[in-house]
Amino acid sequence: MSGTREKFRKMLRDGKFEDRMVEVSVQQSGMPSFEIFAGGSNMEDLESAMSNISSMLMGAGRNKRKTTSVKEARTIIMDDQLDKLVDHDKIVEEAKERVEQMGIIFIDEIDKVASKSERSSGIDVSREGVQRDILPIVEGSKVNTKFGVIDTRHILFIAAGAFSISKPSDLIPEFQGRFPLRVELESLHAGDFKRILLEPKNALTKQYKALLETEGVTVVFTDDAIDRMSNLAAEVNSTMENIGARRLHTIMEMLLEDISFNASNMTEKNVEIDRAYVDERLKDIVQDQDLSRYIL
Incomplete structure (x- = not known):
């Protein structure tokens, strides 16, 4: 009997049963439970209780038999066993401690809630209300979450915004007093745009090359083409709205629009993008102030 078992074990390890169908017991996760947004601790308990009731009604936690391949069954059983080794209560406890002691909260677009003092329209009152809602959390308070109460006193808050229309003093x-350190960033220059086009692992030039290769088209960007695109991006940002590196997305899209559209029908599959090609596609648009507005 042991010899037969060893024989089957060897065949299983050699992958000879990967496509065989077997029955495994899996735990039903149920339908996603609904949440109740609450403000107090008592309501937080009610939310948890209602979520548990909802999960029970949906059949979560029950085991059912499922027919699947040996390959998939191995993954199901491994995930189930790994889950049993995890102490979820300890994970939640450690996560709460890390958040409270080492947490960093980044608030982006903070300039959108700034308002000038001389204006008193409804939207400005609403913006001030948002600031006052955020203020207690930044100052340090206890916030109820689905994982328990979080103390925000030692959490680092970082706020950022373009402030192209408003100012930090608005x-x-x-709220200003809770952000004592202020740093002003410089606008991107042509050299920065060039690095963005070349250095990142998923740079735009690499993305477009890979995309067009799926159509059998090989695109090569020359150094002078990269320089020209970088200069044009910096030029448009300086004369129009400064939107930073996002400018490169639309410049690249307009530059390769014809190639992307006709890639499957092109007879010449090797395309070199040089300075002359960049000027041909973009020079008139950049020089025309009205048209350059559409290079978002």
């Missing part, structure tokens, strides 16, 4: 004084 924020309410109490």
Whole structure:
């Protein structure tokens, strides 16, 4: 009997049963449970209780038999066993401690809630209300979450915004006082755009090359083409709205629009993008102030 078992074990390890169908017991996860948005601790308990009731009604936690291949069954059983080794209560406890002691919260687009003091329209009152809602959390308070109460006193808050229309001083004084360190970033220059086009692992030039290769088209960007695109991006940002590196997305899209559209029908599959090609596609648009507005 042991010899037969060893024989089957060897065949299983050699992958000879990968496509065989077997029955495994899997735990039903149920339908996604609904959440109740609450403000107090008692309501937080009610939310948890209602979620548990919803999961029970949906059949979560029950085991059912499922017919699947040996290959898939191995993954199901491994995930189930790994899950049993995890102490979820300890994970939640450690996560809460890390958040409270080492957490960093980044608030982007903070300039959108700034309003000038001389204006008193409805939208400005609403913006000030948002600042006052955020203020207690930044100052340090206890916030109820689905994992328990989080103390925000030691969490680092970082706020950022373009402030192209408003100024940091347009924020309410109490809010400004909670961000004592202020750093102003410089606008991107042509050299920065060039690095963005070349250095990242998923740079735009590499993405477009890979995309067009799926159509059998090989695109090569010359150094002078990269320089020209970088200069044009910096030029448009300086004369029009400064949207940073996002400018490169639309410049690349307009530059390769014809090639992308006709890639499957092109007879010449090797395309070199040089400075002359960039000027031909983009020079008139950049020089025309009205048309350059459409290079978002």
